[in-house]
Amino acid sequence: MPPEKQRVGLGLLGTGRVGRLHLNSLCRLRDKCQVIHVADPFIERHREWLEELGIHKLSSNYKDVIADPEVKAVYICTTTDTHGPLLKEAAREGKDIFCEKPIDMTLEGAEEALQVARSAGVLLQVGFNRxxxxxxxxxxxxxxxxxxxxxxxxxxxxxxxxxxxxxxxxxxxxxxxxxxxxxxxxxxxxxxxxxxxxxxxxxxxxxxxxxxxxxxxxxxxxxxxxxxxxxxxxxxxxxxxxxxxxxxxxxxxxxxxxxxxxxxxxxxxxxxxxxxxxxxxxxxxxxFPESMLRQAESFLDAVMTRSAPLVSGADALxxxxxxxxxxxxxxxxxxxxxxxxxxxxxxxx
CATH class of the missing domain: 3.30.360.10 (Dihydrodipicolinate Reductase; domain 2)
Known part of the structure; x- marks a missing residue:
């Protein structure tokens, strides 16, 4: 039998309004990805729901997700003021990144985050789902x-x-x-x-x-x-x-x-x-469930083929x-x- 098609191992940071929407889309794409690890400061509030989705690596500390060797790409769905620091930390760990917009609150912070991602050679797609x-x-x-x-x-x-x-x-x-x-x-x-x-x-x-x-x-x-x-x-x-x-x-x-x-x-x-x-x-x-699904497919395809994401860090800047x-x-x-x-x-x- 041919080997099973390789799936992208994902980690998700943040299970608020947008994080839940992203997670619902990713769970519809199990042929392309597996959500392995989820972190949220209030993870216990969401444990039952996440375990029903088949996700059992749960943490209140985002560092656990970024350090997880099974996680090849990270979704950053946390509050706006945390996007830049988390993006840089994930990039330095060699993770491909999907980040909600904006990538930082300041122009200097955004440019620094993009430079870190470029230097690390990771893919970055930004969440302009429309x-x-x-x-x-x-x-x-x-x-x-x-x-x-x-x-x-x-x-x-x-x-x-x-x-x-x-x-x-x-x-x-x-x-x-x-x-x-x-x-x-x-x-x-x-x-x-x-x-x-x-x-x-x-x-x-x-x-x-x-x-x-x-x-x-x-x-x-x-x-x-x-x-x-x-x-x-x-x-x-x-x-x-x-x-x-x-x-x-x-x-x-x-x-x-x-x-x-x-x-x-x-x-x-x-x-x-x-x-x-x-x-x-x-x-x-x-x-926007259809646009969110298409957006996730686009990111996963870029990760699997090592091609440029449709929405780049330059677009976010x-x-x-x-x-x-x-x-x-x-x-x-x-x-x-x-x-x-x-x-x-x-x-x-």
């Missing part, structure tokens, strides 16, 4: 094929159904532009095939005063100038009472492509009072630069060029 969404990917493919000609305007809407679970989470998130709008920055440049040249951002606290007291915003509108001459507008909110609102529109010289919200069904009830349809999926767990430009734009109420955002050593040279 690139793998079937609808968004279809818009990109059809625009790139020339279906609607040259793009003039893009519009992206991303609104959560409810604020994050705690103010402590807000404080460790890096802020709305880094935690939420970063996905939209990445989608803009990925779909348009052009880099973002300048940013004008406005933000407000409209949902929860406690978010403002924690130093963040919960509502924003951002205008982007692209190098190819196109314009992109983005709007975000931490609370859309009707569900998870994820839409994108690309307007070109020959027409328009539009990705609308996904709903549980496409059934319409048409009566004398009017037409009733389903609301959008309530949260990202329901909206670019999104971070744009988010930092948005921070300055909102604070100083001006248009900020992305090339203003430099490492401190670059600015000094």
């Amino acid at each position: 690139r793998f969404d079937p609808s968004f990917a279809n818009v990109r493919e059809r625009y790139r094929s020339g279906e609607i000609g040259t793009v003039d305007i893009m519009r992206i809407t991303s609104r959560d159904p409810e604020p994050p679970p705690s103010i402590d989470w807000i404080k460790s998130s890096g802020g709305l532009f880094h935690d939420m709008t970063a996905h939209d920055f990445d989608m803009c440049r990925y779909v348009a095939g052009s880099e973002i040249e300048a940013v004008c951002a406005a933000g407000a606290v409209r949902v929860d005063e406690a978010i403002g007291q924690a130093g963040d915003i919960d509502t924003c509108v951002v205008t982007l100038w692209l190098e190819n001459g196109a314009l992109c507008s983005i709007d975000n909110s931490r609370e859309a009472v009707y569900g998870y609102d994820m839409r994108m529109e690309v307007f070109g010289r020959k027409g328009m492509l539009r990705a609308l919200n996904e709903t549980p069904t496409r059934v319409e009830s048409v009566k004398s009072e009017g037409t009733l349809t389903d609301k959008p999926h309530y949260w990202f767990r329901e909206r 670019t999104a971070l630069r744009v988010a930092l430009a948005a921070d300055i734009s909102m604070r100083e109420k001006r248009v900020v060029r992305v090339d203003e955002i430099k490492l401190s050593r670059e600015a000094a040279s």
Whole structure:
């Protein structure tokens, strides 16, 4: 009999909202991987669930996962402020890495983390899962094929159904532009095939005063100038009472492509009072399972074939630069060029 197909031994750090979603995807890909070791500071809360999934190496210390010789690749799904240090430690141990965005809170920290990964020769993929969404990917493919000609305007809407679970989470998130709008920055440049040249951002606290007291915003509108001459507008909110609102529109010289919200069904009830349809999926767990699965497949394929991941560390660094430009734009109420955002050593040279 031929030998069993080799599977990638995985370790997962963090079993919060995103970690659980990643783990569910990986458990659907048992022909390509085996989740061997999981760490979380509150691992006992999740022990029963993890053991039901067949995972029995459980730890409250992330170092146990990184040091495990059976673990060949690590998923970093911890709080934002820990991504950079964990990425560097995993890279130095020779582990391939999937890391949620952003890879660090600062430009210097992100560049250092990427340099460590490069020097270690490990693969790094960053979690911009919307690139793998079937609808968004279809818009990109059809625009790139020339279906609607040259793009003039893009519009992206991303609104959560409810604020994050705690103010402590807000404080460790890096802020709305880094935690939420970063996905939209990445989608803009990925779909348009052009880099973002300048940013004008406005933000407000409209949902929860406690978010403002924690130093963040919960509502924003951002205008982007692209190098190819196109314009992109983005709007975000931490609370859309009707569900998870994820839409994108690309307007070109020959027409328009539009990705609308996904709903549980496409059934319409048409009566004398009017037409009733389903609301959008309530949260990202329901909206993006397919994109998360495709994202995991992409990472595992890259690890097994030693090929470049679809979403690189350079993509994460670019999104971070744009988010930092948005921070300055909102604070100083001006248009900020992305090339203003430099490492401190670059600015000094």
